[in-house]
Amino acid sequence: MAANNFRHALFCAFITLIISYPIIGFNLEAQGINVTLTGADATTIVMVLLAAVIVFLFQMFREQIMGGLKSIPHPLPQSNKEPMAENRRAKIESWVLTGIVVLALFWPFFVSRGSVDLATLVLIYVMLALGLNVVVGLAGLLDLGYVAFYAVGAYTFALLSQYTGISFWLALPIGALLAALFGLVLGFPVLRLRGDYLAIVTLGFGEIIRILLNNWTTLTGGPNGIGGIPDPTLFGMEFGRRVKEEGNTSFHETFGIAYSGEHKVIFLYLIALVLAVFTALVIRRFMRMPVGRAWEALREDEIAARSLGLSRTAVKLSAFTIGAFFAGFAGTVFASKQGFISPESFVFLESAIILAIVVLGGMGSQIGVVLAAIAVTILPELAREFSEYRMLIFGAAMVLMMVWRPQGLMPMRRIHIELKRQE
Amino acid sequence: MQDLLYFSQQLINGLTIGSTYALIAIGYTMVYGIIGMINFAHGEIYMIGAYTALIAITGLTALGLAWLPLILIVALLCAMIVSSSMGWAVERVAYRPVRGRHRLIPLISAIGMSIFLQNYVHLAQGSRNIGFPALIDGGFNFGSGDGFQMSLSYMQITIFITTLICMTALSLFISRSRTGRACRAVSQDLGMANLLGIDTNRIISATFVIGAALAAVAGLLLGMYYGSVDPLFGFIAGLKAFTAAVLGGIGSIPGAMLGGLILGVAESMTSGYLSGEYKDVISFSLLILILLFKPTGLLGKPEVEKI
Amino acid sequence: MRTSVKKLVTAVSTSVALMGAGHAAAEIQIGIAGPMTGPVAQYGDMQFSGARMAIEQINANGGVMGEELVAVEYDDVCDPKQAVTVANSLVNDGVRFVIGHLCSSSTQPASDIYEDEGILMVTPASTSPEITERGYELVFRTIGLDSMQGPVAANYIASQNPERVAIVHDKQQYGEGIATAVRDTLKDAGVEIAMFEGITAGDKDFSSLVTKLKQADVDYVYYGGYHPELGLILRQADSAGLDARFMGPEGVGNKDINTIAGEAAEGLLVTLPPAFDQKAENQALVEAFEEKGEDPSGPFVLTSYTAVQLVAEGIEAAGSTDPFDVAAALREGTFQTPIGTVEYDKSGDMKSFEFVVYEWHSDGSKTPVN
Structure with missing residues (x-):
């Protein structure tokens, strides 16, 4: 031996x-x-x-x-105690979540601009991961090209603002709906595909969208991207130093305070927060509705699901469409945040990162996804000292996480009822 | 005559690229056939093979060696050894611990490994594109004077022949040898193979090693043919090769070859007759189209679902 | 959960401590923002190399207004998202001058933040016209625009009376931009353009493109892009027997192209800024780089060096480290730099920028073409 x-x-x-x-x-x-x-x-x-x-x-x-x-005691202990009664747990969870959201509402006023900006990015990733969660985590469809819908949302806003001067608020639903349409369109050819074939086709779709965006210079500006994307306005008040559009007033002038770049950033953060919470709530609703149950049924056993009368087409298409819808939201916020978008932001690596967030968070679990999004976005920032080794550490961390805790940070607990033991 | 020569030239170009995709695609398809996972890090193994070959060649020429066949063989051996070791190590570290879990977990692990390896080489060797000496030069030219001259370079012929030899050797290995038989058994039914006493862990490692060795061959050939290496070129090549493997039916070795050739020719023809800008779009669209009609790829075995 | 909070606290306190330490000494922080990792890291290397050399040499000569220059480096991976984060970090760290970014797609969103927060930015490599078209006060460039370089190349080609010209670009912002400029000038000169095509940067196989060029039977091929792809195209074209002259912008004019293309690089035409070869001071600079083992012929090395030099001289001319004052000084002054005489117009672009056509040789040297 x-x-x-x-x-x-x-x-x-x-x-x-x-x-x-x-x-x-x-x-x-x-x-x-x-x-x-x-x-x-x-x-x-x-x-x-x-x-x-x-x-x-x-x-x-x-x-x-x-x-x-x-x-060595495990840092995240598997509870040896009995799991809490379901309704108590749910109540505690919702209080904790509400508390976090309230905290998140007041937090930006006390920290620097950079942190708020980073937090907005985290929220964008949260939206993306929640959307991808629907496709991959709930419905079990391996989508490697999710970034395409993100790109559609962003470019819709950018193009609309360039050609028609539309505002953020109008572009938001339009971008989301258009992204959902693309989701529907992608859904059709992949209906019959299983597992890894689905993966490569969705990957191909993501690449096709990116290449088209890069090459169709007359429409999308090609590699130059599209700039000058406006920030969202609050009842006609703009947040810039100078007012860009006729008929709009400036936020700091209306309230008589000094201009600060922070206003713009905080406002966008709050919008992103509202949208992220909205996404989470809507998807939570879906999970409890027959649609959500159907997704999970499809994931667990497609044949059994079909034999029970679930239409494979409807279930798959609904998953893609709804997932893509939220990517559209994220895309619109992203375009507004950066003021400039180019095809470089929508490469395969982005899809991989969003997928990593979903898996890291524990597939299907919403809280886990939020935690994972925070971790994936903030940790590289903390490691900026080792900037050369950053990506190396990121890759190694991905492998380590999968080997060490593949079920994710907070694996999903399915909604269930526990029967009391008869003593 | 001109048009025919042009067409043949693009065809030859396509078949050459296609053979290289095929060599790399085999690694993907073998691994998928055995353990059902997509080895995203395979493209990086190909890249490491190319770098090792370049290091070996540079080192040997610096030492004063000039006999070409010896340089090539030594470089090839070095590349194969390093790549195979890397493939073995990657399997042990990133895939074996997560085998048997939900499909996504090895996938993320693979993507993480791919990022790790890219940056590993980047940090070790720098990010610049480094030139690869063209050791095999020259070729044949067809066509007369003014018009289009079709050329078939020795390098291209070398690539064809090497790919053919590798394919044949591999097919013989899989169909005739004991280990090959064990490979086929494991790909059919892992559990049963275990029960029959086959050391499945070793077979799986062997699959990775063989795939990596072939990727190293491709690395040396392509380094010489194209002319430069950089830490990121493995990823794109890997993606194309993976597309080729799926096109031909993943899990099937002849499928990988066929898929590779078809993809290469499609790219070449698109570049030659339409525009180089959309060749990737055409490749992926071709994939989607074929999968629409044959969901398991051209030569793929239809998956039988057991209830 | 506890571990991550602890990490956060450590990180925050370390950065606060570092920031405090930074402000203690009398020094001026010069931020350098560019790609250290990622697909275009090799160009980021040039940027960091040039900027660092300038900071070293200026400090060796007594610094700026008696204060030392300190380089603060940031990695943006040429990704717009990271560029925004980097810009915010710069703001947090109290840096008021930044050399960067490299890629136009990073420079553009970052410059919004810099302008907002009053930070002077000089980009040594971003060629997108939009960057200086927005009326920003604190944005400057030390790189020639496509509208300056393109016509020089096109006029040279036109003067050679070619039968057919092909134009290839790498579909990226720099390459496609300059290729378009060349195409438009050639069209005005009445030259027949046989094809205008894009290749994908990062590709290695150009056999189809070369075959297409062969069939189009062109005399000249203008390539808009960088040396990795052109080096491969030259090499593959040579082995396929393509008989045409190649021409490229300064992005291809560096010695790495020889390691890739070998003999095939002989006779390549390149447009480059002239001052580099003619001035004696520049010879000393070249030697300084070579002593460190770095190659000064990369397209962004000297532009980054010049950027730092301009910031330093701007501070001295303005007599203050307030970015707005320095910006005003830059607009009013005339500066002698390794890339030539620099004067700025209102939008932050150099008023004129000379480009000269050179013939590149297979040993890495070049001679001006008359």
Whole structure:
């Protein structure tokens, strides 16, 4: 046993050396016009060897180490106590959520502009993740091209504002409805596809939309994107330093306060908050309605669902459409926040990040999704000190999260009734 | 005659790209066939193979070696060893712990691994595009004087032949050898194979290793053919190869080859006769179209759902 | 949950501490915002390299008004979202001058924030015209616009009386912009344009494009974009036997193209700012870069250097570190920089910017074409 372990550990260490030494140990450098190889400096080589040694030791003493780790109390303890009675839990949950929302309403007035801006971005991701949650988490349809609907929402607002000068409030429902239409359109060709075929087709759809946006320069401005997207107004009051549209007054003038860039940012944050809460509530409603039940039924067992009379077409299409609708909301807010959009913001990596948020949060679970969105958006900011290693850490974190806690931060608890035990 | 030459040229271009997609697609299709997951990090393994080959070639030429076949073989071996090791390590670290879970979890793990590997090479080697020496030069030219001259380069021929050899070798391996048989068994029914005493973990590792080795071959060939490497080019190639694998029917090795060739030719023809700008749109639309009529891909086996 | 709150507190307190430490010494913070990671990190490298060198040299010469320049670097990954976050971080960190961003799609939303919060921004690489068309006071550029570079290239091509010209671009903002400028000037000059096509940046296989160019039987191919793709096109064109002269903007004029294209880079035409080669001071600068192992021929190295230099000289000319005063000084002054004589117009663009046609050689050197 020990000998086996030893051989295995040696093998692992050897593999570590092979995968790290050639790539890290040699640097390809362009000297003038030729490419030459230079050995890496001593510290790097030492690090590589150290890594191999660590791997060796870990594999050798794996059982002891794993045993030791298990005895450390788990940071998120699986409750050994009885789960709370359902109605009590639901009440506590709703109080907590209301408390969070109220806090979120007053918080922006006390922090810097940057934090509010970041929070708005988090809220946008929350909306996106909640929408994707419907498609992936509830209905079990693997959608890798969700970013397409996001793009449709954003570009609708941008184009409308460019050609017709429409305001944010009008563009919001239009963008969402148009995105929902695209969701419907995507739904049709994928009706018959299962699992991973669905994944690649949706991915393809997302890419097609992005490429079309990039190439159709006459309509969408191509790679230049579209700028000058207006901020939302409050009953005709604008939040800029100078009023851009005729007939509008300026917010700070109407209230007689000094101009501050923060007003604009806080207002948009509040709008995003309202929309996010709206999204969460609406989807929660859907989950309790027959539609939501049908989604979950489809996810669990498509054949059983069909045999019970559920129309596969209606269920799938409704999932896509409703998911896309909320992406449209998020897109409109995003366009207004940035003032400028370009196809670069809608690449596959975005879809992957939104998907990661859904999975990280625990599929189907709304609170988990919110937590995950906060984590995914804020953690890279905290790691700005290591800016070079940021993406590396992000990738590693994704893998680690999946290995360590694949059910997500707060796995969904299905609405259920518990029967009291007969003593 | 001109038009025919032009058409043949674009066809040759397409078949060349297609063969390379096929080589990479095999890695995807084998892994999917065995454990039913999309290995998003496979494109990065291909990229690492190309980088390793370049490092080996640069190192060997610096040491003074000049005999081309030796350089190529050593570079190929180095690339294959490093890629295979990487493939093995990725499987152990990112996929084995999550095997058997809901389909999305290995997918996210794979995407995370892909991002990790891209940035790993980026940090280690820098972000610039680095030139790859064109070791195999020259070719044939057809066509007369003024008009369009069709060219078939030695490099293109090398790519065709190598792909063919790899495909044949792989098919023979899968159909004749013991491990190949075990691979087929595991892809049919993992549980049963376990019960029959097959070490499924080893077979799965072997699949990743073989796929990675083929990707390394593709890396060396394409590095020489195109001319540069950078940390991000694996992702795009991987995506195309994955599309090709799905097109041909994922899980089927001949399907990967067919899908790769069709995709390559479609891209080339679109570029040649319409516009290079929309070639990706056409590729994906082609995929959607084919899946509309054959939901499991061209050569895919229709999935039998057991209730 | 507890762990994340703790982390947040640590992060906040560290940044507050760092901010406090920053303001203690007498120094001027120069923010550098560009891509350190991501698909265009190699261009970000050029930006950081040039800006850092300038800060080093200015500090070695006694700093600005007796104060040291301190570089504060930010990574925006060339992503508009991150650029906005970076801009907000800059505001939080109290930085008042920023060199950046690189990509126009990042510069544009970030500049809204900078203008709002009174931060001076000089971009060394963004060529989108919209950036300076919005009437902002604090936005400047040290890169020539497509409207300056395009006609130089087009006029040269036209003067060679070609039969047919092909124009290729990489569908990105810089490449397509300049390709369009060249196309329009060529059309006015009555030159026949056989094709105007886009390729995808990041692609490696250009065999179909090369075949198409061969069939179109063109004399000149103008490529709008950067060196990674043009290097590959040159190489693949050479091995396919395409017989045409290639021309590109300054984005292709750096030595990396030789490592990719090898012999095929011989005879490539490039438009570049002239001052680089002619002035003696620039030779010293080139050597300073090469000593550090960095390549000064990248398109954004010297523009970033110049940006820092302009900010420094603007501060000295204005006698204050208030961005609005510095902006006014920049508009009124004339500055001698490694990229030539710089004067600004009202919108923050350089008044005139000379470009010269060079012939590139396979050993990385270049000679002006007459």
